Amino acid sequence: MVITTRPGVADQQIDALRERLERCGMRTLAVRRGSRVVVGCLDAPGAAEDSGDWQQDVNIESIMAWTRPYRLASRDASPGGAHDTTPIRIGSARDAVVGGNGIVVIAGPCSVEGLEQLRATAHGVRNAGATALRGGALKPRTSPYAFQGLGAEGLELLSLVRQETGLPVVTEVLDTRQVDLVAEHADVLQVGARNMQNYALLAELGRIGRPVLLKRGFAATITELLFAAEHIMTRGNHDVILCERGVRTFESATRFTLDISAIPVLKRETHLPVIVDPSHAAGDAELVPALAWAAIAAGADGLIVEVHARPEQSRSDREQQLSLPAFSAMMRGATTFAAAAGRRLARGAPAIVEPPLYVSRQAALRRRPVAS
């Protein structure tokens, strides 16, 4: 069951409520939504979940049964209306929030290849209005003989360019043992499509104090994507951004088939924000703008796009890197389509930002008696 408290109930009272619920054999998780707190009761032995026993509690506004198999990720856990999205902050700039009115654009190269390449690309996308910087330091590559990324050095470069540009950094993590290292440098940790059901990694990311960008596996159903988010959320990290990036089909004109319908389906099923990666879906820079605009029209909260200052020199996925002028053109269209959707593009980064300060796991857990 899902309990929603009355507005303004104190943390202390919520702790007391959770204690009582847990004494009855339930595992509880609490998420603050505006002035209310939603307490989700998970794994309850059947008998304990008799809502009758709890309806007398003056702090409780409503009690509902779960209506979907995933719970914390589902709309059941969100007291807002059907189109209410939980905003997730990804940087210190005022508009660096995924899931608000502003549509966030995360842009940058497939791989971090060197300081000059990263710097040129980052300044370029920042000037064109990007809200955040993407770039792979640890690359999952089909072939072990392909370029595997710069590793820790790439993470350092991302940190450096982050400081210069003020752009929050989104980068992929591949291994449970790297989570802390990546979190020291990144504002958002990305789980790639191939790792969407790497449950050990999801569990580890559930214990950190950083948002996670969770890409849909290329043969994962929407339900499985939401369960993957649930794997992270049940460990205490509620800041999960979902990303549609194309599914595998028989069609070979594009690298993958962008499942545009996933956007309205996810908007119905979950309160988590949804972004789209048109670059991997298409595998072809020429097709990226049309897909990016379609994503905005379909209701996406953001985009993650591959851009390279010199696409022809890219060391990975060359064909799908937008040049800086092509990215600018895409952004102009995006501005218009965002307006048509009653939204706007999130404003880019201000001139100066503080360096990222990684919150260790222990501190993160301490800071989250009630997950925000």
Place this chain on the structure above:
Amino acid sequence: MVITTRPGVADQQIDALRERLERCGMRTLAVRRGSRVVVGCLDAPGAAEDSGDWQQDVNIESIMAWTRPYRLASRDASPGGAHDTTPIRIGSARDAVVGGNGIVVIAGPCSVEGLEQLRATAHGVRNAGATALRGGALKPRTSPYAFQGLGAEGLELLSLVRQETGLPVVTEVLDTRQVDLVAEHADVLQVGARNMQNYALLAELGRIGRPVLLKRGFAATITELLFAAEHIMTRGNHDVILCERGVRTFESATRFTLDISAIPVLKRETHLPVIVDPSHAAGDAELVPALAWAAIAAGADGLIVEVHARPEQSRSDREQQLSLPAFSAMMRGATTFAAAAGRRLARGAPAIVEPPLYVSRQAALRRRPVAS
């Protein structure tokens, strides 16, 4: 090879040119594009296709080799620029043209169920701004025990409502033997997804003087869709409208997976107009508006949408029929997104229209010494 004439060459001279080409063993087809005529040379024995022999001809502006396996459907056969689309007129109203600046919306019930149902729906969609009326009289149904449509009676009803509303009629044809009957009542003949590779039917449609709306098979590649169009075009009917309506994948949250990328890919490959059917793709009325808007943002030339005056009474595909108010809301959004795309919605039908006059095959062929 593809020959483009200089502007203003007379029909006579084109006939003479084609005669000479055919004497060399080539089959030719001519399509007028603005003031020029494009002569496509098909099935040429290797030797005959030596372009050197023809470059002296003063009426010829350029000679090009085919660069794609499909020919008349390909951009090779279109002298316009990369974004130039061949407009196809689907009714007598001024704006009833697919492939121009105006985005055409074809709306109506899945099946024609009776006069009252069709009339109520047709007037409803007309008031909301639809350009044309859809409705199935001959229905291809998975089960032989499901409602199979009203047949000839349904076609009569479509004709009747067409006269009342001025909306051109789009309806499906299933059988080579019905082509003439359907063409007597319909302004556009639709080939359903299940018949996209029914080559006997395509050949028959290649011989009539009516536009064809060709739906992509749900496991057909984009290349196969273009070859299906080619099957119609090589018989002399160049008025083919392509329709993306979702492909079959493992995802079961939607009925099919709309392949939104097919729009920009088709725009690159072909000069034929491209429309989208969000209703069959989604199989769920609630998702239709988001997909319709995405299609416009991705560059579609039109939409074909299922609308029913009383969706709950629909005899087929009930869940995917939009109600009239939902359709109006979708149209308001479509207007805004069309503007963002630098286009507009095509204006609906004027008050009064002439009845459709079917052009028999013989007349059609006579009328098309140069296909327009």
Place this chain on the structure above:
Amino acid sequence: MVITTRPGVADQQIDALRERLERCGMRTLAVRRGSRVVVGCLDAPGAAEDSGDWQQDVNIESIMAWTRPYRLASRDASPGGAHDTTPIRIGSARDAVVGGNGIVVIAGPCSVEGLEQLRATAHGVRNAGATALRGGALKPRTSPYAFQGLGAEGLELLSLVRQETGLPVVTEVLDTRQVDLVAEHADVLQVGARNMQNYALLAELGRIGRPVLLKRGFAATITELLFAAEHIMTRGNHDVILCERGVRTFESATRFTLDISAIPVLKRETHLPVIVDPSHAAGDAELVPALAWAAIAAGADGLIVEVHARPEQSRSDREQQLSLPAFSAMMRGATTFAAAAGRRLARGAPAIVEPPLYVSRQAALRRRPVAS
């Protein structure tokens, strides 16, 4: 509901029973199974289907409700046990029966290309033990510029070689208007994968007195395949052979992905015989034997295999034509795997056979008061 009569009930009594059922608003179809007759009641208005009213009838052994959405094709309509298959005779030779203990092998070229090619291939496959000859005269080709088959001439060649070799002929029909022509020459009419949901064609085939080989569409579910068979059967032709030939997936190492599981699933769902086409599934002659043997091990009643006396000269699907020696090697393995499955390969054709005599539709209908 499905009524099974007691053994030995006379045709007269069955006619009387059907008349009474139809007076109650039901449409009935009768199929003889051994000494019993199964009467399927279709499209009954709810009230009329009260089985209580019929249980008194002394000719009736049992009354059952339909348990599946397809009816005549389903196991519900078969009084035999779960592994009982309805045998379908495809020629006059004693062993030319699909669905009995003997596994039938239909072999021959993709296309009929000429007398010499067909004759050499037919004698070759006959010597290697094939039960029937395949060969396309009317070819459905993706491109209108590819070889479209020899047409009526190809059918004549099939007839001729049929007489010489005694091999029954299996060939494809594409168009409702060709059904009679093809039936004059063929022992079995094949519906290709692209036409599996061409309902006009299925209806026409439901009215002839020839078995139909129905190939699964390459994106059709097993349920849809059974509904396609039902479209034929409800018109009175109960002799439908189902054929699994690969479905479309993301994997490109093979032309299609053979759905081997379809065999045991179909064996559970239907009493119709099931054969497998490994040639189109693989698209690669080298892989065909392994798939053919797997099909036998999985329970298939037969194979349809492409063989060409000179594969390198084939005018269509060259890579997937087995040479005669490769076919012989495949047959040797097939003999062993059939034995392991407790079956045997059906014996090939005897030396001399009568010419095929086409039963016109009217005669066919007259001959089938009770479909056999």
Place this chain on the structure above:
Amino acid sequence: MVITTRPGVADQQIDALRERLERCGMRTLAVRRGSRVVVGCLDAPGAAEDSGDWQQDVNIESIMAWTRPYRLASRDASPGGAHDTTPIRIGSARDAVVGGNGIVVIAGPCSVEGLEQLRATAHGVRNAGATALRGGALKPRTSPYAFQGLGAEGLELLSLVRQETGLPVVTEVLDTRQVDLVAEHADVLQVGARNMQNYALLAELGRIGRPVLLKRGFAATITELLFAAEHIMTRGNHDVILCERGVRTFESATRFTLDISAIPVLKRETHLPVIVDPSHAAGDAELVPALAWAAIAAGADGLIVEVHARPEQSRSDREQQLSLPAFSAMMRGATTFAAAAGRRLARGAPAIVEPPLYVSRQAALRRRPVAS
């Protein structure tokens, strides 16, 4: 390039050869195949790979260029003929070898649920002729609320039952940090379909002295499966067993679609042994025998099958667990089909075996100057 030495060249000389190759900038890996050693040269800078420089070496029999993008996994790296498979030992019993003439059957429950369940199932499958025991202790589950396995306790139970029955143990590993723990208890470490492209895990498994059972991801191409094997092999562990377990398609009659064609394709591409998991492919115990037999007929080197002493009490994937009698019946059929394929079932475990002794990574590496 791939260098094959003459027979009987001493380890010392091979070390010297590799040293010289590496001084030229190549990374080398050596695998013993019978009396020869194959030295694969990876990542060579173009110039260094001039085979002319090496052909003088008296120890070298042949030098070949790589013909496929994956290398150590490819047939290029195997001096045997096209049907030669590299045998991989999975236990101490004489016949516990995957890739020899004996077809290996790995059987056991989806999850280890307790001692009694595991013991009853293990003795049951051993009596029916299984060669090895499977059982999940660490379970990757779509939902975080489903049973996640017994963890370390489950591994202990597997060790215990291994000692009792002599059956080598195959169990899944999910996390880089668990590799040593699992290797202490398991004879073969399984990588599940969801982790096929978890490159961190693959790299870790490349460093241990235990065979790896690598399951194909359910949307992975055959090429990607071979690259995943290559990720393990380039780290030094050459004992990779490939497993086809069904791919995701639109068909919902089965849980996945078994790609039976993958077997002959893999046999052409790689020298690694290939086994099949019919249980996960079908998701339905009733269909498992047909798929298992088809796999043998198609050339598989083994099967991995889910069996439960009391299927109705299974805590995961209940519908796909074979009962012990059903497993015995499947094994009887498997014996016959193996014989038809010119093979036999591998003999089961002898009465008494030594306990598994985990070889630590360092020792493993020391033991493998030339990987065997």
